[in-house]
Amino acid sequence: MSGSIKDRVAIAGMGCTRFGERWDTGTNDLLVEAAYQAFEDAGIEPKDVEAAWLGTSSSGGTGMTLAEPLRLQYIPITRVENACATASEAFRNAAYAVAAGIHDIVLAIGVEKFKDSGMSGMGGGGTDGPGHAMLSQGLPPRQFAMLATTYFSRYGLSFEEGKHMIGRVSWKSHKNGALTRNAHFQKEVSMETILNAPMIAWPLGLYDCCGVSDGAAAAIITTPKIAKRLRKGKEPPVFAKALQIAISPRDGNYNSKYDWTHVEATVRAAERAYKEAGITNPREEISMAEVHDCFSITEAVTMEDLRFSPRGKVKDDIESGRFDLDGAQPIQLDGGLKCFGHPVGASGLRMMYEMYMQLQGRADEVLNPGMPSRQIKNPKLGLTHNLGGSPDGCAIFVGIVGLEGV
Amino acid sequence: MAGIVSYGAYIPYYRLPRSVINKAWGRGGGRGEKAVAGFDEDSITMSIAAGLDCLKRTDPKTVDALFLATTTAPYKERQNSTIAATALDLRRDARNADFANCLRAGTTALLSALDAVNAGSLKSVLVTAADTRLGGASGENEQAFGDGSAAFLLGNKGVAVEIEGSYTLSDDLADYWRAHEDTFVRAWEDRFGRDEGYMKIPAEAAAGVMKKYNLAPKDFAKVCFYGANSRAHAALGGEMKFKPEQIQEPLLDTVGNTGAALPLMILVAALENAKAGDRILLVSWGNGSDAIVLRVTEQIEKIRDRRGIKRHLDIKRTLDNYGRYLRWREMVPLDPPTRHEGGLASMAAQWREHATALPLYGVKCKQCGTPQLFQSASSTHARICLECFAKDNFEPYRFADKRAKLVSFSHDYLGGGIDPPTTAAIIDFDGGGRGAFNMVDRDPDECQVGIGVEMTFRKLRYLLGSHTYVWKCKPVRD
Numbered sequence: 001m002s003g004s005i006k007d008r009v010a011i012a013g014m015g016c017t018r019f020g021e022r023w024d025t026g027t028n029d030l031l032v033e034a035a036y037q038a039f040e041d042a043g044i045e046p047k048d049v050e051a052a053w054l055g056t057s058s059s060g061g062t063g064m065t066l067a068e069p070l071r072l073q074y075i076p077i078t079r080v081e082n083a084c085a086t087a088s089e090a091f092r093n094a095a096y097a098v099a100a101g102i103h104d105i106v107l108a109i110g111v112e113k114f115k116d117s118g119m120s121g122m123g124g125g126g127t128d129g130p131g132h133a134m135l136s137q138g139l140p141p142r143q144f145a146m147l148a149t150t151y152f153s154r155y156g157l158s159f160e161e162g163k164h165m166i167g168r169v170s171w172k173s174h175k176n177g178a179l180t181r182n183a184h185f186q187k188e189v190s191m192e193t194i195l196n197a198p199m200i201a202w203p204l205g206l207y208d209c210c211g212v213s214d215g216a217a218a219a220i221i222t223t224p225k226i227a228k229r230l231r232k233g234k235e236p237p238v239f240a241k242a243l244q245i246a247i248s249p250r251d252g253n254y255n256s257k258y259d260w261t262h263v264e265a266t267v268r269a270a271e272r273a274y275k276e277a278g279i280t281n282p283r284e285e286i287s288m289a290e291v292h293d294c295f296s297i298t299e300a301v302t303m304e305d306l307r308f309s310p311r312g313k314v315k316d317d318i319e320s321g322r323f324d325l326d327g328a329q330p331i332q333l334d335g336g337l338k339c340f341g342h343p344v345g346a347s348g349l350r351m352m353y354e355m356y357m358q359l360q361g362r363a364d365e366v367l368n369p370g371m372p373s374r375q376i377k378n379p380k381l382g383l384t385h386n387l388g389g390s391p392d393g394c395a396i397f398v399g400i401v402g403l404e405g406v
Numbered sequence: 407m408a409g410i411v412s413y414g415a416y417i418p419y420y421r422l423p424r425s426v427i428n429k430a431w432g433r434g435g436g437r438g439e440k441a442v443a444g445f446d447e448d449s450i451t452m453s454i455a456a457g458l459d460c461l462k463r464t465d466p467k468t469v470d471a472l473f474l475a476t477t478t479a480p481y482k483e484r485q486n487s488t489i490a491a492t493a494l495d496l497r498r499d500a501r502n503a504d505f506a507n508c509l510r511a512g513t514t515a516l517l518s519a520l521d522a523v524n525a526g527s528l529k530s531v532l533v534t535a536a537d538t539r540l541g542g543a544s545g546e547n548e549q550a551f552g553d554g555s556a557a558f559l560l561g562n563k564g565v566a567v568e569i570e571g572s573y574t575l576s577d578d579l580a581d582y583w584r585a586h587e588d589t590f591v592r593a594w595e596d597r598f599g600r601d602e603g604y605m606k607i608p609a610e611a612a613a614g615v616m617k618k619y620n621l622a623p624k625d626f627a628k629v630c631f632y633g634a635n636s637r638a639h640a641a642l643g644g645e646m647k648f649k650p651e652q653i654q655e656p657l658l659d660t661v662g663n664t665g666a667a668l669p670l671m672i673l674v675a676a677l678e679n680a681k682a683g684d685r686i687l688l689v690s691w692g693n694g695s696d697a698i699v700l701r702v703t704e705q706i707e708k709i710r711d712r713r714g715i716k717r718h719l720d721i722k723r724t725l726d727n728y729g730r731y732l733r734w735r736e737m738v739p740l741d742p743p744t745r746h747e748g749g750l751a752s753m754a755a756q757w758r759e760h761a762t763a764l765p766l767y768g769v770k771c772k773q774c775g776t777p778q779l780f781q782s783a784s785s786t787h788a789r790i791c792l793e794c795f796a797k798d799n800f801e802p803y804r805f806a807d808k809r810a811k812l813v814s815f816s817h818d819y820l821g822g823g824i825d826p827p828t829t830a831a832i833i834d835f836d837g838g839g840r841g842a843f844n845m846v847d848r849d850p851d852e853c854q855v856g857i858g859v860e861m862t863f864r865k866l867r868y869l870l871g872s873h874t875y876v877w878k879c880k881p882v883r884d
Contacts, residue, residue, distance in 0.1 A: 119744050138828065143830070145818075149814045202816055202827065253842040254780070255778075256839070
């Protein structure tokens with residue numbers, strides 16, 4: 001790998017809509033809301049955008065999904081899809097266009113309008129669509145539940161110990177979500193409620209599963225020079241330090257060497273990202289992270305895959321509060337997928353938005369009124385992580401952003 | 407002399423006590439229990455289950471035909487036996503046939519297979535008989551009808567049970583019938599069926615075959631015959647002049663009336679206890695009667711390890727919930743699903759995949775020797791080795807007959823379906839290879855990482871007139 005994105009592009013502005021069950025809001029509205037927030041934050045006009053990358057998993061087709069509502073005038077727009085890594089993939093490709101010197105100011109935007117589907121949880125169901133249908137993959141919860149089954153078994157956790165560990169993950173995210181104005185779920189939940197919730201896919205209960213939401217988020221990506229000019233007199237721009245994607249060949253379902261207690265693609269993407277950003281000890285060097293907590297067990301295992309916790313030991317870090325908002329390495333500062341919600345095509349940029357706001361010291365701009373500050377002290381580097389697919393096979397994004405010179 | 411080279415049987419895991427049915431309808435009592443096909447089982451899947459038992463240690467590629475007998479074929483137009491034969495991994499040039507529409511279909515298939523072997527046109531024929539007749543809710547047939555299957559391999563070599571002769575009577579006496587439009591069996595006044603039909607015609611056929619071959623009841627160790635209920639069955643035994651100890655127990659209190667499969671299942675049970683030299687009389691009933699004379703050889707000792715009837719009777723779980731049974735049989739209108747159903751599975755894609763997906767073939771890499779199962783959403787054909795990345799350098803490798811260990815699992819309450827939770831499993835096959843399958847016939851509480859599982863052919867779903875079949879796994883229970 002010869003090239004590195006480190007400090008070659010900067011984020012000049014970002015926007016993020018309220019996530020949730022937005023019955024009265026369509027895809028168009030979500031796109032306009034997020035894009036115009038980003039334009040305003042960056043201090044640019046829509047006509048300044050030279051090109052755009054639109055991420056959506058199932059809420060649109062071509063780039064016209066974006067051009068039509070925003071009335072963008074004949075610029076190049078690429079529609080991107082990489083499951084739950086979709087928005088981050090839009091960001092990565094947009095950043096590469098700037099780094100390549102082809103464009104100066106570009107828009108990366110992700111959107112999902114899920115709640116027109118008429119069902120709880122993700123789309124799909126007990127039956128498969130067209131295809132040879134000789135297989136029954138099933139919905140996401142059961143895929144991730146198997147990660148918990150094997151993790152508990154391998155590390156000798158009783159059902160109660162394992163449930164408490166993953167329950168504590170969600171408890172923390174609900175605490176953070178309660179502080180955050182635009183989150184889907186803004187209520188604290190007791191451990192007792194979490195542990196006694198109905199099973200969705202054993203051993204995962206209701207509170208082990210993230211919200212399925214509508215929402216959009218956007219970023220204006222540009223060169224460091226232009227970013228500094230645009231943000232003159234405001235908070236400094238945020239720089240990309242690493243943008244990595246790793247796509248697995250679905251080894252979990254094919255290869256007996258895969259142990260179902262980790263996600264190999266996360267390990268691969270993270271190691272490449274650390275190398276790109278010049279990080280050797282992520283547990284100490286990464287100030288904070290938004291990771292793909294589609295299910296509580298996913299966050300727990302991801303802490304080990306990112307080397308935030310030693311292999312097999314994440315329980316100690318979870319239970320001791322290391323990842324709480326006031327802990328040594330806060331995770332899911334805005335509530336994560338669990339509470340901020342998960343509009344698939346927007347989630348990666350929502351994570352980036354939280355890192356961006358924290359790095360600029362602006363986290364309390366989206367504080368729920370009357371709540372204590374959610375801003376952490378002097379963050380240097382933030383990491384975002386998406387897992388698109390299931391543990392057996394997935395598209396993984398690991399990105400690192402930070403202030404200039406870090 | 408041609409005859410039975412191997413036998414096998416299958417009884418579904420779940421048993422519904424008749425007292426549970428009675429309780430649901432506000433009645434007392436209820437004798438014994440009946441075997442109930444799972445929500446994902448039908449006469450094709452049960453034919454395959456019995457066929458697998460029968461073909462233990464037999465190369466399916468040596469079998470020249472599958473004759474599948476049932477009155478409850480999933481398809482009216484589409485060859486049911488070819489679906490089963492493909493899953494059982496018979497050759498493409500096997501001469502499969504469906505025997506249908508009559509409770510005598512099982513013995514008719516057996517005699518047709520025998521004739522083909524005797525004629526020399528087919529050397530080895532697998533005969534399966536399975537039924538899943540549905541009794542209307544709260545009626546007598548709901549009590550009586552059970553689900554199950556039997557299988558026999560007919561051939562010339564290594565014959566364990568010679569078929570010495572047969573005699574058939576055809577008679578359009580309709581005591582029970584079911585028209586094309588009917589879901590449930592209809593019946594004429596029971597005394598007519600009993601007095602003019604069941605109590606006369608099988609006895610006439612039995613007398614006929616004994617006269618034809620100069621035999622008498624005392625020449626038989628056992629007589630195996632169809633019975634709609636225990637009392638009539640015992641009475642017919644007397645009518646045929648057999649002593650009670652000669653009459654093979656008819657499985658009605660443990661399995662129920664399995665229709666076209668019943669006489670053959672009773673025969674399997676008899677063979678499990680038979681010794682060389684025993685002569686057995688097999689008599690079926692349904693618009694006439696087939697009477698068949700069989701004689702056991704010393705080869706019987708070589709096929710004693712089948713699960714057959716005896717072991718399957720012990721592999722069971724009691725269904726203590728009549729509502730669950732009604733749901734499985736789709737006897738009551740259910741709350742509409744909140745998740746959309748998928749579309750019709752592509753017939754072209756299914757056809758393209760059948761050669762690998764139905765018999766559950768993976769591949770073994772010729773370069774590095776790694777067995778592997780390819781299970782993507784669109785294909786079951788591996789092209790590149792997952793271990794050494796060699797391209798298209800494989801030999802076929804079948805997984806359906808391999809046992810496996812449970813690597814991980816989850817019980818899915820969200821995905822819906824007829825019988826939630828659905829248990830998802832990741833398994834590692836003995837000898838190598840991994841796969842993702844649904845797990846059935848399991849108690850959620852017994853699932854643990856590391857337990858042994860075996861493969862079972864089941865229905866994935868029925869939608870828009872199309873049954874989609876898939877292999878699942880289940881705990882090993884012997």
